[in-house]
Amino acid sequence: MVGITSYGAYVPLYRLSREAVARGARGEKAICNFDEDSITMAAAAAIDCLTGLDREKVDGLYMATTTSPYKEKSAATIVAMAADLKPEILIADFAHSLRAGTSALRSAIDAVKAGSAKKVLVTAADCRLGLPGSVYEQNFGDGAGALLIGDTNVIATIEDSYSVYNEITDVWRSDGDTFIRSWEDRFTTTHGYAAAVSAAVSGLLKKTSLKPEDFAKVVFYTPDARRSADVAKGLGFDPKTQLQDPFFNNMGNTGAAFPLMLLAAALEEAKAGDRILLASYGNGSDAFVLQVTDQIAKIKARRGMKGHLESKKVVDDYRQYLIWRGILPIEPRKETVAFISAPALWRERDANLRFRGVKCKVCGTIQFPPQRVCTKCHSKDQFEPYRLSDKKAKIFTFSMDYITYPVLERPVVNVTIDFEGGGRALLYLTDREVEQVKCGLPVEMSFRKLMVRDGIHNYYWKAIPARA
């Protein structure tokens, strides 16, 4: 039976206090750091989902987002590289719709059912922008979810699914727009969200002959804190006992990733035998019935939704958020700086994106970046690849630069880190508080965007203080 074999999530460390945006506003929304985007968040969720699993066995990766940094160029391939997946697998990008996350999910289910893939990793991430001062800005959060679809060791089988589409101009963003546009809320809710979700769920209940009381939990995408409860109630569910908390108080609406993230949260609480209803929204709705199996008890511990939501730092400076998102301009760099070479990016992709060093087959010394001649025993070309992205490390020494670029990161924290099991690397430390930086600080690796130059988004790995 095809279903979910693993789940993962990523919520950025930082939460913007809504009070910092508008006096009296409540709660927090999850926000990317300045060096994060949908690709880096999807990579983090993918790696969370792959906790304890053999990455060699993954034979498909889908990436869904409405906020890819590229209009033309695959985001999924970058996520696959960061997750260190093998090259001979099925890759696809799903985009342009809030429903992209569940479109990818349905496609993955169909691929596994059809036998064209065995294990497809579905990732979804979004970091959408609402106009400063708008309700969207208040409601949107940044985050990513990941589900591994397969037919062995299934923790939740996909029993059935049902989809509807509705053409309506309710929420949109055109080529060249930075911020989401929308029509008036009463129209969009009635004829957009509520109509589509109700149609899909009703259709699915009818098709499966299931009743609202047959579900332990219903997981609904929702545009704001209360609409899903209204829709659930209208469909005969009890929002208080059955509806998955949409985390509006501490995360916000994460767009295409939202249904996957909420489902991951539901699975974290689920027990064998639970039936879950999942419904997305975005010019229509995809609805799914899932049945939790006894395999759920065997899933390895991971940070998931719970861990990520609990690990946070609150930003109460609205200006900082606006600068991070590029909404407020900052002083540009004037020095002559080297260009990024596409051939060099390509040549060094295993080191830069997979974060693979090398291990000397003769003396065992682990080295990063990869070398041709061993630093220790001087053997030539006697190396095997060695993944560093999943290794823990400690700061050996550091500096904190108050005058260098990027301005918005000052002080720029440079760290020399020693990995558990061997290897040393010089990286930037991000998601850090100046006061916590010290020799010996435990760190973990995080895939981040270093810079954008000539329209090239240059990704690399950084160290972060180990998240709680």
Added chain:
Amino acid sequence: MEGIKDKVAIVGMGCTQFGELWDKGHKDLLVDACYEAFEDAGIEPKDIQMAWYGSRETGFTGTQLANAIKLEYIPVSRVENFCAGGTDTFRNACYAVASGVCEIALAVGVEKCKDHYGGFCMDILDPFDRSMVEWELPPASQFALLATRYMHHYGWKYEDFKRILSMIDVKNHHNGTMSPKAQFHREITIEQAMNAPMISYPLGLYDACGVSDGSAAAIITTPEIAKKMRKDYVLVKALALTNGAGQAVMQPEYNFISIPETATAAEHAYKEAAITDPRHEIDVAIVHDCFSITELMTYEDLQFSPRGKAPEDVEAGTFTLEGELPVNTDGGLKCFGHPLSASGLRMIYEVYKQLQGKAGPRQLKKADMGLTHNVGGICGFFNCTVALFGSP
């Protein structure tokens, strides 16, 4: 293996004013440095048989020098070795003279840092790769890594260690007041240095050298010819160069409390010059104080102080003008600024003047053996020169 000891001599040197020389181009600086050297040696530009030109961000190829001073179809090589470029330029010229292929050679280093925004061109190739994922260079951050670990390793509290570093800043600023060609001529206090804005933790404004334009030049010949030219020529006793291969960043054994490139270059130089007790045999040392921590660590790497004991020597005043082994008598990079490829030759200029007894108010009573030292680059990839000079 024979070394360079006593095989070549310096018979003339020139050094421009160092500073933010907005009104001078690099060719102006080359003319000024070279013509002072020609006059000092009592020769004409046409007497130069071969030349070496050091620059990192100030014009490519030897033709820059040929054009500036109108050398007529003689060989001019350009040398680039980062902060060690100036001394390496000099080193190559010395080897040519020692080999016998030429009798009078010119070595000159120049840098117009201030034609670049901020003074430091960040368009740098390897080890800074073209995929642009490695750290950017900010030199302060590189040397701050060493300071952080040195503090941690020896258990120093920040305030106490900062006071030691500040004493080095104060000493060099004091010496700079007696150096007319320096960029800065101002005394500072320990409190000023300790409380200055942070550049890269734990290094503050006064822990960093200035950024300046400048040029310095040397005329090199054989000791036999030198004797006929002047009495107070200066003999080259040793020339050592080391280049890191990334060891520090790939091998966790490296501990960031020393610069192995310096320590190794010093060993090679002392062997070449037959020096066994550097602290007592060397009368003056002009070392690479790009940052206060670099000077502190260099005391240990050059074997002036035992490991971990340099701070004690700083407190004892060992390296002041009146101390046991005066270091950076001219104010160092701290007061001259650091026009990369010019600095090494500027340092040799100070040793040359001290050995000749022509160092003015900062002249040492005894100056028969002098050392210069450069170190530049990033941890694991430092380029380092150590050179020794003696009176005839």
